Amino acid sequence: MALSNLGQIALRVSHADRPVRFYGQQLGLPFLFRHGELACFDCAGVRLMLEGQAQPAGLGVGTCHCFKVTDIAARRAERPNRGEISFRDEPHLIAKMPDRELWMTFFQDPDGRALALMEEKHRSEIQNPRQAWLTGVGKRCLGFIRPDRRCAPARR
Numbered sequence: 001m002a003l004s005n006l007g008q009i010a011l012r013v014s015h016a017d018r019p020v021r022f023y024g025q026q027l028g029l030p031f032l033f034r035h036g037e038l039a040c041f042d043c044a045g046v047r048l049m050l051e052g053q054a055q056p057a058g059l060g061v062g063t064c065h066c067f068k069v070t071d072i073a074a075r076r077a078e079r080p081n082r083g084e085i086s087f088r089d090e091p092h093l094i095a096k097m098p099d100r101e102l103w104m105t106f107f108q109d110p111d112g113r114a115l116a117l118m119e120e121k122h123r124s125e126i127q128n129p130r131q132a133w134l135t136g137v138g139k140r141c142l143g144f145i146r147p148d149r150r151c152a153p154a155r156r
Helices: 016-026 074-080 129-134
Strands: 008-011 030-037 039-044 044-050 064-068 092-096 100-108 114-122
Touching: 016 030, 016 039, 016 044, 074 100, 074 114
Parallel strands: 008 044, 064 114
Antiparallel strands: 030 039, 039 044, 092 100, 100 114
16 A cells, blocks of 8 residues: 555644634645534645543653645744744754755644645755856845946946
8 A cells, every 4th residue: 555645634733722712823824624622624625633632631752743834934024913823933944955954943732733834946046156146136245236237346
């Protein structure tokens, strides 16, 4: 048997009301349905099922759910405006692979479960410092700019 795609991720949460607000309003996940203490959201085709418990949620050690995003810095910057989200760090490089880099930033849900935003930046999308410098506004070269955009000392 070969498995390839996840259909659903189930999370035990304390009473469902607060986590439903968090995942729906704070994270912006599309709400699918709720039945009592069971609520489901859509994560790009994978269903996130929150199962409310009257007892403590019994959080798993070492578990972290990572949400794929594009432009992690911009997504991280917009989240503080959504209330309950408190990030533990800034987006940072986790791993360099031959064709991409993995960047992440971490936060928690209302039950203290670790969550993250993650972005895989393909090498073709990553601009090295020399390229960024050469493509800068007005092709700046150590403060010398000519109207023809070639780097040379400006005339005084």
